[in-house]
Amino acid sequence: MAAKLCLRRLQKEMRAYHDAPPAYCPCVHVDESDIHVWYFVLEGPPSTPYHLGTYVGKLVFPSNYPFAPPAISMLTPSGRFATQTRLCLSMSDFHPESWNPLWSVASIVQGVLSFMVQDDVTTGAVETTEEEKLNLARGSLEHCQTNGLTRNLFPEYYKERAVAVEKQRSAEKEDGCGDATTTDIDTYADIVKAAAAVRTAAAKGEASVALRQLAASLQIESDDAISADTLAEAIKRVPGQDEAVSSAAAEAYLCLGDLDAASCVAPQGNGSDERNADATMTSDDDDDDDASCARRWNASIDNFIASGPTTTRAWLSEVARLKEEANAKYAAKDYDAAISAFENAVAYCPIYSALYSNMAAAFALSKKHAEAVAACDVALRLNPSYEKAQQRRAISQKKLGT
Incomplete structure (x- = not known):
């Protein structure tokens, strides 16, 4: 076989x-x-x-x-x-x-x-x-x-x-360029190192910092908001490693909750468009309490980061589909089904902070505020500045009296 x-x-x-x-x-x-x-x-x-x-x-x-x-x-x-x-x-x-x-x-x-x-x-x-x-x-x-x-x-x-x-x-x-000496070799190495650093930044909640470092290595002058279009154009000029750099940038944008920007910078890629959702999940905790949920989600993020870049446009399209499916169930007020759909989505893409924030909203409307807080905590691990997640966590914490 x-x-x-x-x-x-x-x-x-x-x-x-x-x-x-x-x-x-x-x-x-x-x-x-x-x-x-x-x-x-x-x-x-x-x-x-x-x-x-x-x-x-x-x-x-x-x-x-x-x-x-x-x-x-x-x-x-x-x-x-x-x-x-x-x-x-x-x-x-x-x-x-x-x-x-x-x-x-x-x-x-x-x-x-x-x-x-x-x-x-x-x-x-x-x-x-x-x-x-x-x-x-x-x-x-x-x-x-x-x-x-x-x-x-x-x-x-x-x-x-x-x-x-x-x-x-x-x-x-x-x-008059002769043999094109290596005056820019350090710059190229900086780009490669900056792209590699983006993947580990998710574990520290520093995706925005990593994006700025990547932009700087690509000689892009920017403030806190980096244009995905500008970054995508600059990445195309990276010799031999544009796909890996694009994947790293896409993952950083996912951590920040911006699927549109992730899709903009993502490489065309020839890798597999399929991703085994179970590969990022752990099986140690069968119960559904908020602590085990948080452990499972965080373990999924760690496994994803350790597994190496896999981002492709087709993969991101599937992420978008799963998110839309979950949001539709939420809009229909079928909150239990929405929670299940968001769980499937984060299993497939554990670094997309918006999924955890939206799942927290579904938990809150199901009066599962402890789980809502846990989901917001994971979203804020990925993007500490995520205002919606901050607001939703504060509301559920107030409901819990904490």
Whole structure:
């Protein structure tokens, strides 16, 4: 059964990748004799030591993929990774405990590129000077074309890439830019780090702070209110990691209760549009008292944050549908059904603060004020400035005499 699921998933991902490859990750090649073996290409982003470089990597998926991560290695020397050596990354087989089955091949390859342009130490990484990286970048395409492991993998792409690289180098020489040195590499690293910080901000109720930091890393001047449209346009310019940064921004907006802004910045994405609602729920507490509800909701948030980015437009559309369904039951004054519907919605999307605030309103009208306070507490964990949640909690606390 696992082998059949693996085959279907890889076939689906192969089609999706060919239809919409991520930026700076233009193509993949699947071994004709073994669908578990994939090869991918990374193009060095601007303002990094890998600029105009061309690097081939390899993925080997286990038979129980997507429930276990692939082995990842690089075949082209870059000065960042050793060749033909398994890499220790959060999305590789070195760390099955951090693997998320909803991650796609596209997100894996983007993750490799993101790690490549940073300087973190890990198994499989090597230390070289910037000049060595630049020299390897200049010779990387020729290496791909002549090395026995890679020369037959992407022959048409290599031809097109050679023309594009030569054209770009000529343009840069005319502009006096030379080899496009790494003056902005720290800025790129700041963007990646800021995006990663957004996910952990939910646990601290600091999504708005994280959004401002992300905007600053993208060189957006803003006050407390950051335009989602402006942020979305800036994220498009992030080389090789725009999908992950978009997902992080979307999650921050969900924490703040703004589904429209989340949908605006969310990536198109090729990942799974399905999310197992039960995956974010805990089964330790079967009773329905307010304390167990709060523990369950908070555990769902923690599990979601730890599981890695999964946001796609289709996923957000389903969140919107679930919210609308719950709100409709609330409007019909069927409060018990509304509470149940909101519970389903927060299981599917545990970081959307508006769901907890709206559920609190349904609890209050059912005269379950302790549960209403607990729901508001969770909403305020995600967004401490959420005025509706503050007001609803105060009303229910007054009813309880606390």
